[in-house]
Amino acid sequence: xxxxxxxxxxxxxxxxxxxxxxxxxxxxxxxxxxxxxxxxxxxxxxxxxxxxxxxxxxxxxxxxxxxxxxxxxxxxxxxxxxxxxxxxxxxxxxxxxxxxxxxxxxxxxxxxxxxxxxxxxxxxxxxxxxxxxxxxxxxxxxxxxxxxxxxxxxxxxxxxxxxxxxxxxxxxxxxxxxxxxxxxxxxxxxxxxxxxxxxxxxxxxxxxxxxxxx
Numbered sequence: 001x002x003x004x005x006x007x008x009x010x011x012x013x014x015x016x017x018x019x020x021x022x023x024x025x026x027x028x029x030x031x032x033x034x035x036x037x038x039x040x041x042x043x044x045x046x047x048x049x050x051x052x053x054x055x056x057x058x059x060x061x062x063x064x065x066x067x068x069x070x071x072x073x074x075x076x077x078x079x080x081x082x083x084x085x086x087x088x089x090x091x092x093x094x095x096x097x098x099x100x101x102x103x104x105x106x107x108x109x110x111x112x113x114x115x116x117x118x119x120x121x122x123x124x125x126x127x128x129x130x131x132x133x134x135x136x137x138x139x140x141x142x143x144x145x146x147x148x149x150x151x152x153x154x155x156x157x158x159x160x161x162x163x164x165x166x167x168x169x170x171x172x173x174x175x176x177x178x179x180x181x182x183x184x185x186x187x188x189x190x191x192x193x194x195x196x197x198x199x200x201x202x203x204x205x206x207x208x209x210x211x212x213x214x
Contacts, residue, residue, distance in 0.1 A: 007045045008033025009076045032076035059098040073097045081126045091128045097145040104155040116142035134172035149191040161188025
């Protein structure tokens, strides 16, 4: 947020600057975006984050061939893309969740968010403006940040977990539920696909149970 802007979302701490200073109306806040300061009772704010590492990543994915290319989802700080320079590029706003890169077609990337049943795909290496919704038919209860996995042996096959396990074999263009609803009101919190045998899939749930999908 530039000087003069509003402070970031989700405030966690607030304090007055020492009253020994003449300007005892200076406020400091700490939030999901770092540290912010106001010299006019909160009417205007400036960030103090130039040398701070304040981001909380919810998902991070690496390019299969180039270690200088990554994409990550951050809480309240959007989707960020790394291309070898110290500054990450901001490519999508809001809360960023899972991310994934297709190892066969690395310009194809996926992202989620805190909105639950939210899957988007970019076919342009995650560039701004290239993200398209691919939620197609998915419904049901979910964690705020649900799991998503690409089948490592067939990258057009992907899995998404909410109250059921969903599968696509067309790179998220459409989805089919391949399990019933998880028992006990739980939702899926983790997915693992065997690296060479796509018939072996495990899921973990918010209730602490691990299942093998038959």
